[in-house]
Amino acid sequence: MKxxxxxxxxxLHGGGYLDYLLPELEAFFKDCNTILFIPYARPGGISHDDYTGRVKSAFANINKKVRGLHExxxxxxxxxxxxxxFTGGGNTFLLVSQLYKNKVMDILANAVKSGIPYLGTSAGSNITGLSMQTTNDMPIVYPPSFQTLGLMPFNLNPHYLDADLQSKHMGETRETRIKEFHQFNNIPVLGxxxxxxxxxxxxxxxxxxDLQARLFLHNQEPKELETGSDLSGLK
Amino acid sequence: MKxxxxxxxxxLHGGGYLDYLLPELEAFFKDCNTILFIPYARPGGISHDDYTGRVKSAFANINKKVRGLHExxxxxxxxxxxxxxFTGGGNTFLLVSQLYKNKVMDILANAVKSGIPYLGTSAGSNITGLSMQTTNDMPIVYPPSFQTLGLMPFNLNPHYLDADLQSKHMGETRETRIKEFHQFNNIPVLGxxxxxxxxxxxxxxxxxxDLQARLFLHNQEPKELETGSDLSGLK
Known part of the structure; x- marks a missing residue:
């Protein structure tokens, strides 16, 4: 069971790494001693070792051991x-490339489907959807495919950002980008x-x-979902 | 001669389409009657016809005819x-996919190298660099390659945006993204x-x-370039 x-x-702004989630994670990981960390997304280009070290420090707060997949x-x-x-954030193109290069995309999907508890943040969350095509990241490497784990029947846009109505910047808003995605794809996207x-x-x-999420369905106006919403029926 | x-x-914010560039474009296109427009990037998913119509209206101001490549x-x-x-902006993944699908990536590069005047904006500018890997766009389609026209010996980041120091958003800044690019690539990037x-x-x-541009070189601190700077020596 997933x-x-x-x-x-x-x-979160002003908080430490994973701080706001720790109470939730303590319950979530209550039956585990050691968490396998996938450091492939390398935020800011940090090394696998350094990234794993950061995660070890955070999980020491709830008495969990951490080992890096690269070890x-x-x-x-x-x-x-x-x-x-646990798959951490960073660059989704890099993460997906490395999962394919190490031939573990399907292995990881099957492991999570078989019931191994999985935590994702940012890029590590992005890959739980059907594809990485609603990432915000820069295509710094060329992955062999945009298909990801498919653990949910929709795509995610993490770090969803509402348009700044005061901005004079003319680059596309996040909502515009997701609507462009829906010109060529019909799967739901959750901001x-x-x-x-x-x-x-x-x-x-x-x-x-505490927050609402913004749901984008093909050919429909986006809508706000309240916290506690059941998304099981999305497709 | 390119x-x-x-x-x-x-x-620009508050201005009409191409308004701020029209004086420059009038001189640039002075020997041309008709401009071929490449509408493949389809901003916001607009159709090729509608996008070409928008461009026709803008160029009518300087008495130029426009035809869409899709015609x-x-x-x-x-x-x-x-x-x-003229290649207009929109989604760079889509633009690059369509250039490859229609087998005109090399044709276009050779045409511009042979001296046909070329205007690019946004995505249409992005493709003049060595690769599209410093685009800001969402990967809504999967292109067969990230390589682009290579008309300059570096990459561009259009719509370059300085970090908002007041922001509480934790998504990566543009500078962080470009630094991640430089973990895996050593070509210069001009913001x-x-x-x-x-x-x-x-x-x-x-x-x-009127503005400065921000230059990112591999393994160096970024620097600001004054308007009028000669970028010919970049590599």
């Missing part, structure tokens, strides 16, 4: 044998604001946190 | 026979703010407009 926490961001000779076996998995997360239990998907 | 205007944006049976011949070419453009004459590349 068991996921899919967060828009790892960090294992066989990423496949490391994932299949994990008690729990998940910083501080929101999804809780997935089996096939039940619930919006958590 | 002859290009490569603009960050088509439109021709052979895009290859249309490009080779053009008096002048071109809205209102700036590059003028290319042969191998000479000059920064125009």
């Amino acid at each position: 068991n996921l926490i899919i967060a828009s961001t790892s960090t 294992f000779d066989s990423p496949k076996e490391a994932i299949e044998n994990a008690e729990a998995i 998940l604001r910083e501080g929101s997360w999804l809780e997935v239990n089996g096939e039940k998907i619930t919006l958590k946190g | 002859n290009l205007i490569i603009a960050s944006t088509s439109t 021709f049976d052979s895009p290859k011949e249309a490009i080779e026979n053009a008096e002048a070419i 071109l703010r809205e209102g700036s453009w590059l003028e290319v004459n042969g191998e000479k590349i000059t920064l125009k407009g």
Whole structure:
């Protein structure tokens, strides 16, 4: 039975890494001693070791051990044998490229479908959808495919940002970009604001946190969903 | 001899489409009657016809005719026979996909190298660099390659945006994204703010407009370039 926490961001403004989620994570990971961390997205180009170190410090607060996927000779076996998995944020193009290069995209999907608890933040959340095509990231590397884990029947836009009506900048708003996506794709997109997360239990998907999320459906006006909304029926 | 205007944006806040560039464009296109417009980037998903209509209206102000590339049976011949070419903004992933699908990426590069005047705005500017890997756009379609026209020995980031120091948003700043690009690529990136453009004459590349541009070199701190700077030596 699937068991996921899919967060828009790892960090809220003014807070420490994972701080706002720790109470939730303590309950979520209560049956695990060691979490397997996938550091492939390398935010700001940080090394796998340094990124894993940052995650170790955060999880020490709730007495969990952390090991980086890059420390294992066989990423496949490391994932299949994990008690729990966390994929951190960074660059989604890099993350997806590395998952394919190490031949673990399907392995990871199957591991989570089999019930290994999975935490994603930002890029690590993006990949739980059908494709990475609603990422905000820069295409710094060329992945062999945009298809991702497909653990939910829709796509995410993490760090969802409302248009700044005072701005004089003429670049596209996030909403415009998602509407462009819907010119060529008909799967739903959930804009998940910083501080929101999804809780997935089996096939039940619930919006958590204090904020609303913005739902974009093909050929429909976007709508705001209240926290607590059940997203299981989305397709 | 190459002859290009490569603009960050088509439109400034509060202005009409191409308004701020029209005096420059009148001189640039003085020997042309008809401009071939490449509408493939489809901003906001607008149709090729509607996008071409918008461009026709703007160029009517300086008495130029416009024809859309999609109106021709052979895009290859249309490009080779053009008096002048304009590629408009929109989604860079879509633009690059369509250029490859219609087998005109190389044709277009060769046409511009042979001296056909070329105007690009936003996505249409992005493709004049070595790759589209410093676009801001969402990967709404999967292009067969990120390589682009290579008319300049560096990459562009159009609509360059300085970090908002008041923001509480935790998504990456533009500068962070470009630094991530430089973890995996060593070609220079020029952040071109809205209102700036590059003028290319042969191998000479000059920064125009009222603003500074921000230059990112691999393993160096970014620096501000004054308008009028000669970028020909960048590599």
